[in-house]
Amino acid sequence: METWVLPALLGLGLAAASGFRTFLPLLMLSGAAHFELLGIDLNSSFDWVGSTGALVALAIATVVELLADLIPVVDNVLSVVGNVTRPIAAVIAAGAVFASLDPSTAAIAGLIIGAPTALAISGAQTSLRGASTVGTAGVANPVISVLEDIVSFVLSLIAMLLPILVPVLLGLLIWGVWRLTTRFRRKPSPA
Incomplete structure (x- = not known):
């Protein structure tokens, strides 16, 4: 049962x-695998995620993504582009953690779990970003961006520390x- 549930x-x-940030969860997974933290083991076909090259590339991509998301207009473009990139990152992250499965089964599990989850969150995030842009003329977007960064980090960390809490957090x-x-x-109501 542990082979599938955790x-x-x-x-x-x-x-x-990953539905909030393309690279941050992958960076955290890469760091945990690279430095052998939190008991994170990767499927053999996803070992590259924990490599030094991947760790460096993901660190750079994460910094660029986090900073770019604070720039007006760029944040909305990133949000729309994220509807494609985030599900891909989610498939990689979700498939990689099925260490005890054969590579093809792990990839399929990653696809089934990762893509719809990230796409749903990314779609909601895009909707929230659009509503914020219209409702506040974009003034609230940097605050929302920082909150999304924090949620992505905390959700990734809790998933790695206590995965049993994930359904409650998602709710x-x-x-x-x-x-x-x-x-x-x-x-606003008419005066």
């Missing part, structure tokens, strides 16, 4: 975190994004 929850958490996350989106979309 990796599935870990993959789900990393995929959800809270969905509720929070829904509340924020409806708040930004609410039209």
